[in-house]
Amino acid sequence: MSTAHQKPITFRLPILGENTGEPTGAEIDIDAELRKLDGEAAAASSARIDTNHWYDQMVDPQFRASQRGTTTLLVSGLTAAHDYLVKGALSGLGYKVEVIDMPDNEALRYGKEFGNRGQCNPTYFTVGNLVKFLTERAQREQRTPAEIVDSYVFLTAGACGPCRFGMYATEYRKALRDAGFDGFRVMLFQQKGGLKQATGEEAGLAMNPGFFMGILKAIIAGDVINGMGYRLRPFEVEAGATDAVIEQTKKYVYDALVEGRSVLAALLRGRRAFAKIALDWTRPAPRVSIIGEFWAMTTEGDGNYHLQRFLESEGAECDIQFVTNWLLFMLWEGRYDTKLRAELRGIDDARKGLKNVNIGKKLAGLFVADLAIRAAFHTFGAAIGYRGYHLPDMDEIAETAHKYYDNNVRGGEGHMEVGKFILNVLHNKAHMTLSVKPFGCMPSSGVSDGVQSLITGIYPQSIFCAIETSGDGKVNVQSRVQMFLFKARLAAQKEYQELLGKLGVSAESVNAFFAANPRYASGLHRAPHAAAGTAADRLTQVAPLLGRSPAEVRLIEAKMAARKAVAAVRGLPAALGKLRKKIANRSPALFAQAREEWIEAKPILTAKLKQAARARGEALGIVPAARPSAAPQDQATV
Ligand code: SF4
Numbered sequence: 001m002s003t004a005h006q007k008p009i010t011f012r013l014p015i016l017g018e019n020t021g022e023p024t025g026a027e028i029d030i031d032a033e034l035r036k037l038d039g040e041a042a043a044a045s046s047a048r049i050d051t052n053h054w055y056d057q058m059v060d061p062q063f064r065a066s067q068r069g070t071t072t073l074l075v076s077g078l079t080a081a082h083d084y085l086v087k088g089a090l091s092g093l094g095y096k097v098e099v100i101d102m103p104d105n106e107a108l109r110y111g112k113e114f115g116n117r118g119q120c121n122p123t124y125f126t127v128g129n130l131v132k133f134l135t136e137r138a139q140r141e142q143r144t145p146a147e148i149v150d151s152y153v154f155l156t157a158g159a160c161g162p163c164r165f166g167m168y169a170t171e172y173r174k175a176l177r178d179a180g181f182d183g184f185r186v187m188l189f190q191q192k193g194g195l196k197q198a199t200g201e202e203a204g205l206a207m208n209p210g211f212f213m214g215i216l217k218a219i220i221a222g223d224v225i226n227g228m229g230y231r232l233r234p235f236e237v238e239a240g241a242t243d244a245v246i247e248q249t250k251k252y253v254y255d256a257l258v259e260g261r262s263v264l265a266a267l268l269r270g271r272r273a274f275a276k277i278a279l280d281w282t283r284p285a286p287r288v289s290i291i292g293e294f295w296a297m298t299t300e301g302d303g304n305y306h307l308q309r310f311l312e313s314e315g316a317e318c319d320i321q322f323v324t325n326w327l328l329f330m331l332w333e334g335r336y337d338t339k340l341r342a343e344l345r346g347i348d349d350a351r352k353g354l355k356n357v358n359i360g361k362k363l364a365g366l367f368v369a370d371l372a373i374r375a376a377f378h379t380f381g382a383a384i385g386y387r388g389y390h391l392p393d394m395d396e397i398a399e400t401a402h403k404y405y406d407n408n409v410r411g412g413e414g415h416m417e418v419g420k421f422i423l424n425v426l427h428n429k430a431h432m433t434l435s436v437k438p439f440g441c442m443p444s445s446g447v448s449d450g451v452q453s454l455i456t457g458i459y460p461q462s463i464f465c466a467i468e469t470s471g472d473g474k475v476n477v478q479s480r481v482q483m484f485l486f487k488a489r490l491a492a493q494k495e496y497q498e499l500l501g502k503l504g505v506s507a508e509s510v511n512a513f514f515a516a517n518p519r520y521a522s523g524l525h526r527a528p529h530a531a532a533g534t535a536a537d538r539l540t541q542v543a544p545l546l547g548r549s550p551a552e553v554r555l556i557e558a559k560m561a562a563r564k565a566v567a568a569v570r571g572l573p574a575a576l577g578k579l580r581k582k583i584a585n586r587s588p589a590l591f592a593q594a595r596e597e598w599i600e601a602k603p604i605l606t607a608k609l610k611q612a613a614r615a616r617g618e619a620l621g622i623v624p625a626a627r628p629s630a631a632p633q634d635q636a637t638v
């Protein structure tokens with residue numbers, strides 16, 4: 001309603017002690033205020049709304065083949081061994097490569113300064129680490145940001161989410177822009193092709209089979225080298241002996257990757273050095289299985305308060321998760337999702353949809369990739385002496401976890417944390433399970449704080465410790481770990497002492513046996529799984545051999561080997577049946593496809609076989625020669 005024709009109504013709020021009732025001239029003209037607001041609202045409602053979406057200017061980073069000689073690829077993000085070996089693999093392919101050091105608290109500070117608010121802790125650490133590196137490099141070498149942008153490319157992994165992992169690349173770009181490195185090239189392993197079509201020039205990073213094979217070799221070699229370190233360090237007699245061999249072996253493998261020589265031969269060379277490390281297998285070290293968010297449990301620096309080294313300094317043996325396990329999980333995701341969506345393939349035309357995709361071939365490909373990765377891991381493991389490690393059965397983990405955490409819920413480690421914890425308890429794999437949950441991580445918090453509480457209630461015998469990594473609070477986290485480790489240490493000692501009593505042997509006799517039979521004390525030897533602790537495993541294996549002469553030991557070994565062989569032969573049909581079931585279960589579409597193709601191929605193949613048999617019979621004179629068929633001429637006449 002317009003009030004323009006009326007006398008303005010003025011009004012002044014009463015003030016205590018000044019309420020004289022007389023106008024002062026400072027009253028507000030309410031009508032004028034309302035008109036002003038009306039005008040502003042009308043202007044806002046009729047303003048043109050910018051519907052252009054924001055997009056990332058750097059989303060198509062340009063790294064051309066002609067820039068290879070002047071551009072350094074930066075790698076970082078895994079363990080020290082992995083980063084170093086990835087550098088070796090890429091150097092071997094002709095790239096200039098540099099490793100950025102493990103993220104520290106200073107990197108976290110950079111991440112918090114230049115990153116978005118509310119990121120998860122690994123994002124701050126990793127993004128900040130790159131900004132820190134570039135800033136320090138620019139300062140140290142007195143170079144401008146533009147020169148730095150021209151000289152480096154950062155290579156990293158990316159994903160489409162659903163957690164913040166999907167935003168890493170964008171987060172890197174945002175922080176780099178705000179830190180003054182606008183236009184810095186962040187490249188994902190997944191990016192390929194495009195550049196050549198866009199610019200007519202070859203892409204700088206040739207993501208061909210050689211590239212991926214090199215990275216894969218570096219990752220698996222890094223895994224088995226790390227595995228040897230965590231397996232032997234807690235039992236070494238001379239502190240630092242294992243680390244010295246690890247450094248040596250890393251160098252052998254690095255050189256092999258750079259020079260294009262055999263990685264297996266390099267690992268075999270390292271194996272000889274590992275075999276010489278003196279070890280004390282009578283220490284009942286508590287075995288701690290480290291699970292949780294991938295980066296937080298993998299990093300070896302301030303990002304998890306140097307967790308692995310801290311546990312070892314407290315006398316524990318770390319059971320770590322390998323990067324290979326993560327690769328297997330991704331393949332499992334591919335198989336699982338393909339099977340779920342197979343029924344929809346006619347209408348599934350999304351970017352990664354299954355329309356016009358041969359499901360059988362896709363599943364077969366994933367299945368073969370899984371087998372190939374496992375085979376490569378065990379081959380590298382056998383070369384370095386890392387025996388007796390069972391790569392996780394991803395189907396078993398998924399089935400075990402499913403009741404408590406749906407397999408379709410993704411992000412972070414998905415159901416893996418739950419499945420691994422339950423299997424640790426059921427198979428007595430460790431004395432304690434330690435879950436690392438980064439601050440601000442939605443998937444991992446839901447699991448560690450929510451689901452795992454239920455699991456500990458179901459398995460009260462388990463020792464489960466969840467920690468949150470935020471960059472600060474190191475003392476609190478370590479003291480929490482110490483509390484749980486105290487229980488784990490008692491459990492390990494109890495297990496060992498009870499075993500000594502049960503087997504009727506003494507610690508001295510075990511020591512004497514190892515001294516007389518260095519084969520059993522070697523770091524390359526692995527006793528079969530019998531208990532949660534490694535020392536207890538060895539004790540169980542050697543107890544029947546104590547006090548025997550070398551000839552008797554050999555006889556017992558031969559008998560045991562024969563018994564094992566007989567059991568293996570007897571169990572072969574059952575094992576094959578299990579394998580068949582597993583394969584059928586893993587890829588029903590593959591089997592259906594094979595059946596369909598067999599139905600089509602069978603008559604053709606049978607006809608060809610008959611034809612070949614007849615020809616052979618005729619040649620030998622066993623079968624009378626076939627009558628010549630009617631001439632084409634005759635047929636034409638007819
Ligand atoms: S799993 Fe958690 S910590 Fe890791 S990237 Fe996703 S949100 Fe961040």
